Amino acid sequence: MSRLVVVSNRVPDPAKGPPAGGLAVALNSALEKMGGVWMGWTGKSSGVKEPGPLQFVERGNITFALTDLSRRDLAEYYTGFANSVLWPLCHYRLDLTEYARKDMAGYFRVNRLFAERLRPLIQPDDIIWIHDYHLIPMASELRRLGVGNRIGFFMHIPWPSPDVFFTLPVHEAIIDNLTAYDLLGFQTEHDVENFALALKRDGIGRDMGDGWMAAYGRRFQAKAFPIGIDVAEFASTAKEAVRSKAVKRTAVSFAGRDLIIGVDRLDYSKGLTHRIDGFERFLIANPAWRGRTTLLQVTPKSRSEVQGYSDMQRQVAEHAGRVNGAMGTLDWTPIRYINQSVGRNTLAGLYRIARVGLVTPLRDGMNLVAKEFVAAQNPADPGVLVLSRFAGAARELDAAVLVNPYDVEAIGNAIARALSMPLEARVERYTAMMARIEQNDISKWSADFLGMLQPEEQRTTEPVPA
Ligand code: ADQ
Numbered sequence: 001m002s003r004l005v006v007v008s009n010r011v012p013d014p015a016k017g018p019p020a021g022g023l024a025v026a027l028n029s030a031l032e033k034m035g036g037v038w039m040g041w042t043g044k045s046s047g048v049k050e051p052g053p054l055q056f057v058e059r060g061n062i063t064f065a066l067t068d069l070s071r072r073d074l075a076e077y078y079t080g081f082a083n084s085v086l087w088p089l090c091h092y093r094l095d096l097t098e099y100a101r102k103d104m105a106g107y108f109r110v111n112r113l114f115a116e117r118l119r120p121l122i123q124p125d126d127i128i129w130i131h132d133y134h135l136i137p138m139a140s141e142l143r144r145l146g147v148g149n150r151i152g153f154f155m156h157i158p159w160p161s162p163d164v165f166f167t168l169p170v171h172e173a174i175i176d177n178l179t180a181y182d183l184l185g186f187q188t189e190h191d192v193e194n195f196a197l198a199l200k201r202d203g204i205g206r207d208m209g210d211g212w213m214a215a216y217g218r219r220f221q222a223k224a225f226p227i228g229i230d231v232a233e234f235a236s237t238a239k240e241a242v243r244s245k246a247v248k249r250t251a252v253s254f255a256g257r258d259l260i261i262g263v264d265r266l267d268y269s270k271g272l273t274h275r276i277d278g279f280e281r282f283l284i285a286n287p288a289w290r291g292r293t294t295l296l297q298v299t300p301k302s303r304s305e306v307q308g309y310s311d312m313q314r315q316v317a318e319h320a321g322r323v324n325g326a327m328g329t330l331d332w333t334p335i336r337y338i339n340q341s342v343g344r345n346t347l348a349g350l351y352r353i354a355r356v357g358l359v360t361p362l363r364d365g366m367n368l369v370a371k372e373f374v375a376a377q378n379p380a381d382p383g384v385l386v387l388s389r390f391a392g393a394a395r396e397l398d399a400a401v402l403v404n405p406y407d408v409e410a411i412g413n414a415i416a417r418a419l420s421m422p423l424e425a426r427v428e429r430y431t432a433m434m435a436r437i438e439q440n441d442i443s444k445w446s447a448d449f450l451g452m453l454q455p456e457e458q459r460t461t462e463p464v465p466a
Helices: 023-034 071-090 101-121 138-144 171-178 189-201 231-241 245-253 272-285 309-327 344-353 368-376 408-419 423-439 442-453
Strands: 004-010 036-045 055-059 062-069 127-131 151-154 183-186 205-209 212-215 218-224 258-263 293-298 335-338 356-359 384-388 401-403
Touching (some): 004 023, 004 101, 127 138, 138 151, 183 189, 189 212, 231 368, 245 344, 258 344, 293 344, 344 368, 356 408, 368 384, 384 423
Parallel strands (some): 151 183, 384 401
Antiparallel strands (some): 205 212
């Protein structure tokens, strides 16, 4: 049996014990099963010019190999190329991409550094799983160092249409680097199609069918593996959490008003100003609802060091303030807007007491909040999910109230529809969505990906088509 080597930009702090939720849990449990190495950035800057040595922590059969980044690496690799070029590009925000050759060079330099540090930890039979847009060049750097192991890559964010992708000055280099992998995983079929189209339009490769692609003389597999959550665990957490003090206190503070909830990192991809404006439209068009519902928007600040985020953070605060000023009354604040992260259990409880979940990103790879909201509902009296058609999750959650997140009137109408939806329709939609997310939960996601990445002779089960 192979060991597993995982590389991700951020690694959950091993000193805090096994992670509590989300993707980290899935990777952690795959690593516990197979044994292996988890490498990545500590999240800290070493401040100096050179990053310090690898820091090793052992927990059970997992070796954590962590590195700080120098201030320059952080600026060029992380803040620069990853978050000021690839992130906005993949979320269709060409107006926000800030391309600089220096950052591109830093991106490759840090990937090379990661590869050089990882190299001595790799054993001949290991399978290697690289995560996300920060680390695209890892495989080709490892190949350069003589690593012949199976290497897979999962892209957590959207793969944009070729017209958008080709605006990247180094798009050939990015594709060239991706062809060094044995397996490319994307969130949706749509992302896979966009990737294949880029190969075709640039005349550098093609889709050979059956999940095989070829480019630059190399053959590799590419497939959609829509990421999920641990549905059963999240559902039971939510059920428990409604009895907690924090959730009870919050419920009381809404004084019997229907709760609409939004939970996002404060990111321009999440469509927050459109959402707030949509809520305002709803209040204008449905005066009877004024004073009877509140939008709770839980939105911790994120990537504040990146230009583009500070402008957007100001705009979101302004929109929320404007709506509260215009529509609020002495005893009612329409929007409760907080820049804080909320503990996972409390979050689950809040989803459960909410009548409506608003998940309206302008573009999103998958969006796990949508799946968490569904899993958290009370099956006998479920709330309604309003979901952007441009979230990867809309493919599976087509029983949500789907909206075009750019259309604020449509958002307003969707809120009205969701708040007044009869029980029977709510149960029907909830049941359909639960069935989909249960079928495709997080353990299936990692098992499918790793099943396909496994060398053929070691595959125990047939990889399940998505
Ligand atoms: P994100 O853009 O971070 O992830 P998302 O999928 O919604 O978006 O995941 C966010 C996670 O953080 C969820 O588990 C959520 O509960 C938690 N979270 C969000 N806001 C929070 C808050 N205020 N307090 C506490 N927790 C909060 C990227 C891609 C997504 C893709 C994931 C996983 O952008 O499209 O679904 O990776 O592949």
